Amino acid sequence: MYVEGPALLFIVVGAMISVLLVKRATKTAAKLAEIEKEKYVNQLQEKIIERKRKELTEMRRKIKEQEAEEARKPKEEIKEEGNTKVSNRYDDNQDDEYKTLDGYLLQNQKSSNIFEDPREPDFKVEFETKIAPREEFKSKESERPQLESDPE
Incomplete structure (x- = not known):
């Protein structure tokens, strides 16, 4: 198959556009992956913070119990x-x-x-x-x- 003139130009321009679209799609996919990663990290941090809060409330409860025992003495x-x-x-x-x-x-x-x-x-x-x-x-x-x- 032999292509001349405007058809060749059309094919080359189409290929360039498709390459640019692929580059843009990969950048967008990378940004989306980064956003998902940040969301996951934030969820983990929230879980850690919640666990620490539970530990703190447990420690406070134990301290109050000890103080109550000392008050009975x-x-x-x-x-x-x-x-x-x-x-x-x-x-x-x-x-x-x-x-x-x-x-x-x-x-x-x-x-x-x-x-x-x-x-x-x-x-x-x-x-x-x-x-x-x-x-x-x-x-x-x-x-x-x-x-x-x-x-x-």
């Missing part, structure tokens, strides 16, 4: 170990003041140490001291070796 516990008394005082009403940031800041400013966490329970430690009689002290002093004094 007596307010003041005194432990005696040897010559030491340890008193642990904690006021549950104090928590209400710290639920807002403003309350926390006000309480923090009232405390003497700005780095101290006022929500921490106060610990009070008392020590008993024993004073040795003078005779024991003098006997220990006489047992100690005397330093030589300089002749000058």
Whole structure:
């Protein structure tokens, strides 16, 4: 088959147009694939965020349960170990003041140490001291070796 003139031109132009259309179609397909990929990634991120939210709510629930158990315990516990008394005082009403940031800041400013966490329970430690009689002290002093004094 032999083609001349305008028919040849028509075939060449048609082939060029088809090549351009194929290029455009592949670009469009690539863009669509990228959009689908982004949608898939967003769905995965949403699932991860939802899982994290569930974990956070579970942790908050556990913390509230622990706080409720601690609230059931007596307010003041005194432990005696040897010559030491340890008193642990904690006021549950104090928590209400710290639920807002403003309350926390006000309480923090009232405390003497700005780095101290006022929500921490106060610990009070008392020590008993024993004073040795003078005779024991003098006997220990006489047992100690005397330093030589300089002749000058």
